[in-house]
Amino acid sequence: MISQSFVSLTVLLLGLVNLSPAFAFPQYGSLAGLSARDLNVLIPRLNEVDPPTPPGPLAYNGTKLVHDDAHPFKAPEQGDIRGPCPGLNTLANHGYLPHNGVATPSQIIEAVQEGFNMEHATALFVTYAAHLVDGNLVTDLLSIGEKTGLTGLDPPAPAIVGGLNTHAVFEGDASMTRADFFFGDNHNFNQTLFDQFVDFSNRFGGGFYNYTVAAELRFQRIQESIATNPQFSFISPRFFTAYAESTFPVNFFVDGRSTEKKLDMEAATSFIRDGKYPQDFHRAAQPSSTEGIDIVASAHPVAPGENRDGKINNYVPDPTSADFSTFCLLYTNFVNQTIGGLYPNPTGVLRRNLIKNLRFFYSGIADAGCEELFPYGQL
Numbered sequence: 031m032i033s034q035s036f037v038s039l040t041v042l043l044l045g046l047v048n049l050s051p052a053f054a055f056p057q058y059g060s061l062a063g064l065s066a067r068d069l070n071v072l073i074p075r076l077n078e079v080d081p082p083t084p085p086g087p088l089a090y091n092g093t094k095l096v097h098d099d100a101h102p103f104k105a106p107e108q109g110d111i112r113g114p115c116p117g118l119n120t121l122a123n124h125g126y127l128p129h130n131g132v133a134t135p136s137q138i139i140e141a142v143q144e145g146f147n148m149e150h151a152t153a154l155f156v157t158y159a160a161h162l163v164d165g166n167l168v169t170d171l172l173s174i175g176e177k178t179g180l181t182g183l184d185p186p187a188p189a190i191v192g193g194l195n196t197h198a199v200f201e202g203d204a205s206m207t208r209a210d211f212f213f214g215d216n217h218n219f220n221q222t223l224f225d226q227f228v229d230f231s232n233r234f235g236g237g238f239y240n241y242t243v244a245a246e247l248r249f250q251r252i253q254e255s256i257a258t259n260p261q262f263s264f265i266s267p268r269f270f271t272a273y274a275e276s277t278f279p280v281n282f283f284v285d286g287r288s289t290e291k292k293l294d295m296e297a298a299t300s301f302i303r304d305g306k307y308p309q310d311f312h313r314a315a316q317p318s319s320t321e322g323i324d325i326v327a328s329a330h331p332v333a334p335g336e337n338r339d340g341k342i343n344n345y346v347p348d349p350t351s352a353d354f355s356t357f358c359l360l361y362t363n364f365v366n367q368t369i370g371g372l373y374p375n376p377t378g379v380l381r382r383n384l385i386k387n388l389r390f391f392y393s394g395i396a397d398a399g400c401e402e403l404f405p406y407g408q409l
């Protein structure tokens with residue numbers, strides 16, 4: 031909220047004094063939550079794109095070497111953006127995504143399918159969910175992390191919110207290896223938390239991360255947030271992404287030539303800390319998604335909810351949040367509340383691109399049989 035009013039003020043002043051040459055709003059900066067007045071100033075400065083139809087599923091969907099000669103590891107340099115997702119960080123470090131960490135939804139879908147064999151519908155749903163809340167819907171660009179700053183200003187303007195680091199729309203609390211937003215850094219690798227990841231793998235997985243470890247660590251991280259984070263929030267969509275992401279190390283970071291559903295700690299460190307494919311890494315042997323999520327969620331059932339009244343140890347379930355028994359409510363609330371709240375009254379190209387991106391998003395769950403919503407009408 032604070033950063034948004036700073037943006038509003040900055041945008042307003044720039045509009046009044048017309049400092050355009052010095053004013054560089056990044057093309058990937060999110061427009062979510064900005065006032066109509068700010069949008070009117072910003073949108074003419076953006077490169078308008080008509081979002082293309084996303085790529086289809088992989089033609090060849092088996093395992094193959096993905097850490098190949100064409101995709102060597104190259105560490106991020108000054109100015110490259112990395113964020114809370116070890117999967118996307120790895121893809122950017124190996125050239126499956128642009129090395130600067132700014133990509134189109136189509137590039138992300140292509141990359142997660144090609145580089146990890148993420149199942150097509152899952153790739154669509156997750157990517158467009160992220161793009162709708164954290165991306166720039168006019169330019170069709172999304173940054174895989176980092177809050178961005180208004181550059182070229184003297185004195186520098188305060189950072190604006192953008193990219194996958196943005197808290198509470200996609201990024202959320204109780205991550206395995208990233209701290210809660212409340213503690214300051216919600217996106218960088220946290221060694222203390224990773225030590226716990228290793229400890230749990232030793233205690234519950236015989237030195238490997240498997241679905242049993244995933245279940246115990248997921249519950250542990252929730253308990254820690256309840257006990258330490260007065261602003262802990264664990265409602266949809268975070269409720270779902272937390273459980274889904276707990277399965278990802280098993281489903282995507284295990285070499286596709288192995289039939290054992292367990293991840294060794296060397297590979298875990300390589301992916302999660304370094305964003306790096308292990309040597310000779312082969313992607314999953316079949317299109318993969320959230321396999322194992324039932325094991326993780328049923329081991330220690332937790333209802334979606336939050337610490338009420340800014341108090342620790344005050345976790346109160348929220349019956350209005352979607353949970354595993356009300357999947358379509360996840361879709362409905364996301365479209366009606368989350369997107370509707372961020373973009374109450376879009377017009378012009380912004381409205382057109384919202385409509386298109388909402389359709390692509392829905393195409394990722396069309397099989398679930400949820401009623402499709404058109405809050406901005408149809409084209």
Ligand code: HEM
Nearest residue numbers: 114115117142156160194201202205206207208275278282
């Ligand atoms: C399809 C596009 C994807 C998007 C937009 C995306 C985005 C994100 C975001 C925003 C987070 C942070 C959530 C949080 O913990 O607060 C995250 C976490 C995570 N992502 Fe991704 N992701 C994508 C695909 C993948 C893939 C393909 C993998 C695995 C290869 C992956 C693995 C993970 C893991 C393991 C975490 C949890 C990290 C932790 O809890 O410490 N993601 N992702």
Ligand SMILES: *[C@@H]1O[C@H](CO)[C@@H](O)[C@H](O)[C@H]1NC(C)=O
Nearest residue numbers: 087089090091092149316317
């Ligand atoms: C993988 O590709 C094969 C061959 O084209 C196809 O029959 C199968 O349905 C695909 N699997 C998935 C899960 O898409």
Ligand SMILES: *[C@@H]1O[C@H](CO)[C@@H](O)[C@H](O)[C@H]1NC(C)=O
Nearest residue numbers: 209210213215220221222223
């Ligand atoms: C790492 O996470 C722990 C537990 O949430 C937190 O106390 C600590 O401050 C974090 N460290 C850094 C450097 O953010």
Ligand SMILES: *[C@@H]1O[C@H](CO)[C@@H](O)[C@H](O)[C@H]1NC(C)=O
Nearest residue numbers: 234235236240241242243325
């Ligand atoms: C995880 O590993 C432990 C230790 O070997 C084992 O007891 C447990 O059954 C495994 N869990 C799964 C889901 O394979």
Ligand SMILES: *[C@@H]1O[C@H](CO)[C@@H](O)[C@H](O)[C@H]1NC(C)=O
Nearest residue numbers: 362363365366367401403405
């Ligand atoms: C979504 O919101 C619209 C407009 O506020 C409303 O008419 C519609 O009934 C809502 N849809 C659902 C499924 O809640």
